[in-house]
Amino acid sequence: MIEVSNLQKEFLNGQESTQVLKGVNLNIEEGEFIAIMGPSGSGKSTLLQLLGGLDVPTKGEIEIDHTPIHAMKEKERTVFRRKNMGFVFQNYQLLPNLTVEENIAFPLHADGKLTKENIEWIHELTRSVGLEGLNDKRVNLLSGGQQQRVAIARALANHPTVLLADEPTGNLDRARAEEILVLLSTFHRKNKQTIVMVTHDIFAAGFADRIILFKDGIIDQVISREDSDYAKYLANFMA
């Protein structure tokens, strides 16, 4: 599904260069829920941006469904993103001027494909994230939890191959965060939705099938739900 090999990313700041990713190799299977953790500056968000085609690697390859997105031109990446990717951001990144429904439908608008079926799908998504009745409400009038639900629905509007979530619960209290995680988990289980989530929160990571720990631009450790010491690892981490 997602194949990452020898992924490197270097940022130039004047004369100085910083290597944020130093050769990352990673395989993600279809329908998997991955949590990426690590300290600040370890490269986890950069990896997410590269996976989403928001940026291009300095070196290495990324294939999504056998499509090499690292070699794509800007416009091709945009169109690929529009058709195959869903994004959830920490600060929701909703368009304040649009209503709940319009925000959710935005990726389909961008594609110019707002068919009758799609409209029905948007209504269904609105219902499924628990925002029924709020369709015509401006998003800036919603609570943080509700806004993140809109963001999740929007990320799913285009039936994405992969849903990429960058700290989706970072701005929420524990109760709201749990609601969001449950929601993501539900979509993952019900629709076999592939999710890659960057998080600082081990509680959030606990919803994932695999936890990938980043350190200094490389993968330091991978813990899978199937691993025998998974529960122990989580407990230790939380402690």
Added chain:
Amino acid sequence: MLSIWRISWRNMTQNKKRLFFTLLAMVLGTAFVTSMLIADKTTDDVFDYYEQMYVANADYWVLSDDYTFPEDLISPILNEPIVSNSLLALDKQAFFELADDRSLSQRAVRITGVSDQSSPLLTLPVIEGKLDNEGLIVPEPVAELLGKGVGDTIQFTGMGEAKISAIVEYTQLLASPSNWERAESTSFRVLAPLSLLREWTGKQDKISYMRFQVEGDGTELFNTFQQNFQGTSTYIEPVVADDLQSNDIGGLYTFFYLIAGLSIFISGFIVFNMIYTSVIERKKEFAIMKSLGYTQSSVSKLVLIEMTLLAFIGTAIGVPLGIWLGDLFMKALLGVFEFDMVYTMNWEMPSLIGVLIGLLFPIVFSLFPIYYAGKTSILLTMKMADRTTSTSKRHYVKAFFGVVLLLLGTIDHPVSYAAIIAGAILLFPYLLKGLSALMKPVFVTFYKYPGTLASRNVTRQLNRNGNTAAILAIGIAVILLLSAVVESAPRGIDNDIRSTYGGNMRVKSEAPWLAEDMEKILSYSGVTNVEPLAEATPITWETIEGQMRQFSVLAVRENGPSLYTHGQEKDIMNRLRQNPSVLLGERAFAEWGGTIGESIVLNTPNGKKSFEVIGVGKTSHYAGYVAFMDALVMNDVFGWANSFDLLLSVDKEPYDTIRDQLWTDFSSHLSKVETVEDEIQSTTSAISGMNELLFVMLVLVVGLASIGTANTLLMNTLERVSELGTMRALGFTKRQVRNMILAEGLLIGLTGILGGLATGILLIYLTSKSQLMDGFLSFQLPYSDMLLAIVAGVFLSLVAAWISSKSASKMDIQTLLKEG
């Protein structure tokens, strides 16, 4: 240690593009005003220079209402010890003897014989040759037209011939036509030695006037001779340099000052927009500063310092640019004259005023944001999003006031124009809202979903975007009004001239017209009426403030031709006959500075006399810089007896036959034949160049307003970089983002253009109906300017939007998301 200036500089340069556009607007605003001030002062100097050249060092002159008078009459003056210099002159109409086939009117030349060509009372800028008191002095255009140089001979029909001894630059004394077409209605002028002219004409002891210079105060001498000359045909007048009778350049500058004011207003608005947005953006920063102990005034001071810095930079660039523009403007303006005018730029004082305006206007326009920054509430800012919200109540109040002001604009008063503009500004946000809804289907068709988003986005910062459109609209509206005035002006002038010219032709002679002359002319085919016209000139007088001025006094008669219009003409004629009184032309009245009922003191041929000003008449004679007096009063009290002019009414054109006949029959003393068409053409020819100038001004004003659009769109774009990042992340292509911003710019531009056209049409309509304009402007739309406004407005709005869209689409998604 913290340097508040350094911090201010850092704050300013944080957003370089915004800084650039704001500075550009400030620079252009300052430059326009400086250039107008320079052009105004330099033009004043130019006309003053030529006027001074004309009067030279003379203090007084002696003239006659008999055209010429015996030289003996001035001997007592010449014997006065304080008279240091004198110049005797004799004017004589003649004809060039030419090999080409030219009509008499084209060959007409006035020869002025002077007693000393190198007198200090004459200023003759020699180009070639020398002032040797032996030959002719010819102005350059005449020499070029005749194809003659120094040493060549010029022959005068029936008089004699002389060699050219010098060719000189333009002076008022030798003002001549520069082409044969103009020569049809205007005589050439050359200077000859007095002795030679006397020899040719046989007028051995005659002169037309004598100018003289005195050492010290000549008032007593003037008073004595004014007394002595009473009852004679000779009179004495002080020499006054007053060019108001020969030009009305002040009216032209009113136009340009209006445009300069408009530029400052637009620039000021751009500055306001920029600093207000900056203050809104930095409310959190101000709140933090205040929480750390900064006072309201110290926060305001920080913003004030930023504006001061910006004003300094804008002025430092704007004023030199204005000096350069002023020079260009002078070249363009003086280029319309027939002769090469020399000018020295008067830039010192205008530049100083430009510096003051350049420094002050940005600060004046940013006073509210400066105050607002200081008033930042710590708690509210920390708690709430830094976005201003407008309540619907405020919207209703604004719309209500907008409508009221527009309605007030229908009252016939000069202030109404300001009311209409203020009303339009208040209503523009709603026009933008309405238009964006109306245009949505069109935008969706062209731009798809980005079009939908654009029509919504423009209503987000409704006031800012509305004001931006309003500024463009006001620029367009004012220029359209000016264009309509300029386009209507020839027709208005045509009407004015025809209604007050007093006939169709004016014939000037060197000798008083006799009854048999008039009878003869009346017998010409097509001539229906002949009326004598007495014109006393130059007549000096004092303004209320004590400045010496001079104009002509024209005699009017009850059943004579109408030379002016006035609401109560009959009553005015009766009153003019009763007491020694005058009716002043509009410009003369304005220059005089008194009120109706007060008296004006004139230096008449009969001495100093007071005349009651009984009214102000509208007249085309000398563009209103003239006085009218009853013919009898003029004869008895004023002391002017002769009529050297005739006004002819002609019932069929062309006038050429009559003109030729006049030159043939009265060639011995005829000096000028002018038709009403000649007068109309010479008056309107200066205006025809104005329209092109207004075209340029229109593009400049729209361009300046578009800088405002670019600035606003840039601010709108920068405020939502995070949104743009999200859009891009969700699959919006760069092109879609660009299209969205282009559509926003186009919507603002279209609102400005349509609103500007509507406001302009309203202004033109109300002006055409205004009693104040007295029917001068007809309701006629300047279609070419309207078309230009649409094309320039759309094009420049798209350019403005393109700049912002380019910036937005250039930023990478991570930066956009991060900056949010």
